[in-house]
Amino acid sequence: MQCLPATKHFGIIFLVLCIAARSHASRLAAVVADRPHILLVVADDLGWNDVGWHGSDIRTPVLDSLAAAGTTLEQYYVQPVCSPTRTSLLTGRYPMRYGLLHHVYPTGARLGLPLNETLLPEKLNEAGYQSHMIGKWHLGFYTWHHTPTFRGFQSFYGFYGGAEDYYAHSSGAGLSSHPNTGSRLSGLDLRNQTSADFNKMGVYSTPLFASEAQRIIRNHAVSESDSPLFLYLAFQAVHSPQEVPQVYVDQYKNTISDMNRRKFAGMVSCLDEAIGNVTNTMKEMGLWKKTLMMFTTDNGGPVHTFSAIGASNWPLRGSKHTLWEGGVRGSAFLHGPMLKKGTKYTGLMHATDIFPTLIAAAGANTNHTLPLDGINQYDHITAVANTSPRNEILFNYDPFAPHGISNSGCCGYAGLRQGEWKLLVDPGGPDGWYQPGNTSNHDTHTIPEGLTIKNRTIYLFNPVVDPTEHNDVSKDNPEVVRKLMDRLEEYIKQSVPQGSQKIDPESDPSKHNGVWTPWVKDTESKV
Secondary structure, X not given: OOOOOHHHXXXXXXXXXXXXXXXXXXXXXXXXXXXXXXXXXXXXXXXXXXXXXXXXXXXXXXXXXXXXXXXXXXXXXXXXXXXXXHHHHHHOOOHHHHOOOOOOOOOOEOOOOOOOOOOHHHHHHXXXXXXXXXXXXXXXXXXXXXXXXXXXXXXXXXXXXXXXXXXXXXXXXXXXXXXOOEEEEEEEOOEEOOEEOOOOOOOOHHHHHHHHHHHHHHHHHHOOOOOOEEEEEEOOOOOOOOOOOHHHHHOOOOOOOOHHHHHHHHHHHHHHHHHHHHHHHHHHOOOHHHEEEEEEEOOOOOOOHHHOOOOOOOOOOOOOOOOXXXXXXXXXXXXXXXXXXOEEEEEEEEHHHHHHHHHHHOOOOOOOOOOOOOOOOHHHHHOOOOOOOOOEEEEEEXXXXXXXXXXXXXXXXXXXXXXXXXXXXXXXXXOOOOOOOOXXXXXXXXXXXXXXXXXXXXXXXXXXXXXXXXXOOOOOOHHHHHHHHHHHHHHHOOOOOOOOOOEOHHHOHHHOOOEOOOOOOHHHOOO
């Protein structure tokens, strides 16, 4: 047989390789195009009894409709305060693994989510997603590399800190020893990408963030890109301060007498409307039928009388900042075409599970450089199996907290759920059962004293049969208490101390054109 000339021979090989490459690229594009868009919506400080599907006096028709057409998560837990839950969602790891034990990342402190942590958008980007973030970051910003656009998000519009004015978009940080500004630093905290946005003074943040989400959705839909969209929408609402256009407050003038509760209800209704605007835009642009939506609060609602907040976790016990059910059981649901409509998932679930579950839904690579605490629950939720692959949740373990912290308004000391049991060690206060609009009085049930071990107050509950935590059974089950205390001791060996929460004078916005901005060179950052 006559051989082909060498040049023709190599040309045919090249042609075959090109065809194979194009075929592979086409298959890859088809796989990417078939993956769902992902919308992760986080509300701030939304209590168990602040949504309609839990029987609230607040009207949330959009959220109720989405929850009813999706799957509500009935035994889903979060952390007791903001930053720890947000780190759990984005890393799939317990906050104690990177020192986030005592509280949150304070504005102006040299603290942030360690740079060796791989975030959810980074994993989704590897799978062909385009990732965007809007709203509250609260994971540290002392260097640029700790900010969203350096952590996997292609765009960011929002604020770096934990709380601020809804209209002025300014926030403060305590610094009693500061020689020039006295006890408080204050500055603008609103970013468009990495640039400060001075043009939104007087614009209420809830519709502002929703409109930015709508803009991203429209741009993605008309871009003719096969890439699926990941949109992380972390609203400022309904965190303090109590600010909302009066029209939303007036909706409740005939139904809610307590003014704090009425203002809070108005904030929730504005949030509900904003979410409806976002989902409607996804429908208008043809993205909704391929979208998996996750909605969650970041912690329970605050009920402290001094904070003038009208949130409610009724009938659950406790509040934000505590490890009682009212502080850590979260209102949440999933909605999407892969879910059975109108179902309830009663399997045990934690915020760390969102990371591997969404990665599984996206068909992304589950390989990870650091060990995950989160468990992929995608198959269980979509099948409504109601048998969770999770048997244990660490709510918190702060071995570095001073004794007596339980009544100081901090996060408490320790909490562990294992099977049907929940162990609490100095879980924090407020520790009553607070009805909506009434934080001064609680359920008349006598609060149990619990056990005392090494000067710590120990409680044991069975949330399956006693979700309101009225019946401490620690004295009747000493062997269970001992077993769970031993398990907590195993976690302490894995805990990392948190760095100093002191405010750095160099963060002072007056040194940076009146803006909160990264102030440490990236070369100085070791974590």
